[in-house]
Amino acid sequence: MPRELAHPDITAVTLDAVLAALADPIRREIVTQLAQGHHDQACIAFELPVSKSTSTHHFRVLREAGLITQRYEGTSILNALRCDDMDARFPGLLDAVIDAESSDRGRATTTP
């Protein structure tokens, strides 16, 4: 079978799923890297502080929430943000979160 992953139609994307997906710091890290021009990069290219299984899980959550697309390229998967779709569905939301994430870097996360 030619491997392909299911992506939700943008009209079926819920705010609940999007916010739940963005509530996790690791998933926001992925989104941030994708927003910084790391489009079409394999999952392994993101250096995340978790195991490979967990990494796969997070990418899956982002995809099922409608935030990213994933398509096969050989054995790898190329990831991309669904910027246009998200902006059509929830205008300004994704940009606001990405901006917030940038300005939140180096600040209190666990209150040191």
Place this chain on the structure above:
Amino acid sequence: MPRELAHPDITAVTLDAVLAALADPIRREIVTQLAQGHHDQACIAFELPVSKSTSTHHFRVLREAGLITQRYEGTSILNALRCDDMDARFPGLLDAVIDAESSDRGRATTTP
């Protein structure tokens, strides 16, 4: 003891806490009602589909995340959105979520 509730300084507010707070539909319901002019309304005025204990819990999460202020007025508590603070900390984020919540009403939440 004169009852008063602790509110985080806006500089100490984290994106993590804010998004985690907004990820719950009941808490978004509260935020939406506050945004629709229900400022300074007691907790009991929000008709939520949960018990009193749970309601208290959700208001507490919102307050500790920095999204709302709570001040006593007799036995009641008056709630208000920290619009200005939030917009200073994470510009556009709160508005985007409120707008998204409005446009998400009446749409697929559990996909019927």
Place this chain on the structure above:
DNA sequence: TTCGTTGTACGACTTTCTTCGTTGTACGGT
């Protein structure tokens, strides 16, 4: 003072999420 209202605090239960290891599959290269 006594009572009802409003909300907090605590503990317990249930569900969900995060994380991981293991196993299996498609693809590319040798």
Place this chain on the structure above:
DNA sequence: ACCGTACAACGAAGAAAGTCGTACAACGAA
């Protein structure tokens, strides 16, 4: 054909979150 890479699918263990009931404290009114 064989092997290594990159990822998915599955199941399990632990942590975290939502929910509730009961008990308690502050305030206002009768």
